[in-house]
Amino acid sequence: MWQEMYLIMFRAATQALAQMQAQNFGLAAEELKKAQCCAEELFLKEKE
Secondary structure (H helix, E strand, O other): HHHHHHHHHHHHHHHHHHHHHHHHHHHHHHHHHHHHHHHHHHHHHHHH
């Protein structure tokens, strides 16, 4: 489980950094928020 969560967050961070470099700060924030939700859902699903 933690490997999947790590990959979700790592990919999002990579994409967000690219968006920030292009000065698309809103898109960067969206990428991180989406990944945060996906990782949290995965965590909660594993807890059940």
